[in-house]
Amino acid sequence: MSKNRGGPCGDDVKPAADTDMQASSDASGEWVSVYAVPKMDCPSEERMIRLALNGVEGIRALSFDLSNRRLKVVHDGEVEPVTSKLKTLGLGASLQETVAANPETIKAAEFSAASAKQESGTLRWLLGINALLFVVEMTAGLSHSHAKVRSTI
Numbered sequence: 001m002s003k004n005r006g007g008p009c010g011d012d013v014k015p016a017a018d019t020d021m022q023a024s025s026d027a028s029g030e031w032v033s034v035y036a037v038p039k040m041d042c043p044s045e046e047r048m049i050r051l052a053l054n055g056v057e058g059i060r061a062l063s064f065d066l067s068n069r070r071l072k073v074v075h076d077g078e079v080e081p082v083t084s085k086l087k088t089l090g091l092g093a094s095l096q097e098t099v100a101a102n103p104e105t106i107k108a109a110e111f112s113a114a115s116a117k118q119e120s121g122t123l124r125w126l127l128g129i130n131a132l133l134f135v136v137e138m139t140a141g142l143s144h145s146h147a148k149v150r151s152t153i
């Protein structure tokens with residue numbers, strides 16, 4: 001008679017690694033559209049495009065490839081508003097393809113979006129300094145004219 005230890009709480013506890021999460025497509029409805037933008041050759045065009053697409057709803061991320069003059073847009077829903085917005089910029093943008101976004105694509109694009117956010121943070125900071133200088137100048141100007149007025153009395 002051999003004792004079979006183990007019982008219902010068996011010793012072969014499988015790690016829950018076989019949870020094949022194929023159904024975790026939260027990203028459904030997300031698309032990556034690739035544009036060829038022949039006249040996008042330097043960061044100023046990139047900035048222009050970022051600004052233009054800022055107001056377009058559904059855009060999740062932008063990924064720029066200046067040397068290949070390509071732009072990837074991660075968006076949900078229709079691509080049409082993105083395309084028409086890009087066309088107004090006169091950079092010759094044309095839609096190459098729209099593919100369903102996979103998590104990797106999104107991650108890559110979000111990464112570049114994050115670094116762009118940093119950049120615009122710096123820009124905002126510089127603008128802030130400009131505004132401050134403007135206020136200082138105005139205040140100085142006002143007190144100057146005020147002194148002038150006083151001296152003419």
Ligand SMILES: [Zn+2]
Pocket residue numbers: 039040041042043044045
């Ligand atoms: Zn340029």
